[in-house]
Amino acid sequence: MAVQLTDAPESVLAIMAEADLVQVRQLLRAESARAGLGLVDQTKLITAGSELARNILTYADGARGSVRIHQVTGQRGRLGVRATFTDDGPGIDDLDRALTDGYSTSGGLGLGLPGSKRLVDEMTISSTSAGTTVVIVKWAR
Ligand SMILES: Nc1ncnc2c1ncn2[C@@H]1O[C@H](COP(=O)(O)OP(=O)(O)OP(=O)(O)O)[C@@H](O)[C@H]1O
Numbered sequence: 001m002a003v004q005l006t007d008a009p010e011s012v013l014a015i016m017a018e019a020d021l022v023q024v025r026q027l028l029r030a031e032s033a034r035a036g037l038g039l040v041d042q043t044k045l046i047t048a049g050s051e052l053a054r055n056i057l058t059y060a061d062g063a064r065g066s067v068r069i070h071q072v073t074g075q076r077g078r079l080g081v082r083a084t085f086t087d088d089g090p091g092i093d094d095l096d097r098a099l100t101d102g103y104s105t106s107g108g109l110g111l112g113l114p115g116s117k118r119l120v121d122e123m124t125i126s127s128t129s130a131g132t133t134v135v136i137v138k139w140a141r
């Protein structure tokens with residue numbers, strides 16, 4: 001885990017409806033550009049964030065969902081973006097299975113979580129029957 005030196009103030013967005021995904025993407029784009037991520041890395045972070053936000057809409061429907069996004073500073077002053085997705089939904093029963101390509105409880109492709117993990121530099125999930133939190137980090141090269 002990289003050392004956090006000077007964390008910038010964070011932005012918080014509610015994730016309750018389809019329209020909120022647009023704002024999540026816009027904020028991830030703005031923060032990743034500000035942190036100096038290249039266009040390809042910006043797009044990877046946005047794609048991962050979109051999947052996690054969509055999961056909140058799909059699986060935590062009606063529960064409070066939100067994302068906190070902020071710039072972080074790691075080793076040797078390297079900048080990055082951290083996004084923390086939280087919901088008060090039913091939680092993920094089996095995290096190992098949820099991270100397996102093709103596993104879906106909704107007839108989806110089952111690629112959201114494992115795909116997101118591949119697109120970012122760090123991803124941690126904690127989940128209980130009271131809700132789920134997924135943290136992703138992408139660093140500037
Ligand atoms: N926030 C969440 N709360 C509860 N369960 C979740 C949450 N996110 C994911 N899951 C569970 O993990 C499984 C895998 O998620 P993943 O995003 O990889 O696939 P999917 O959503 O089923 O399909 P896809 O994302 O490819 O359309 C889901 O089917 C669901 O059971």
Ligand SMILES: [Mg+2]
Nearest residue numbers: 051055112113
């Ligand atoms: Mg999904």
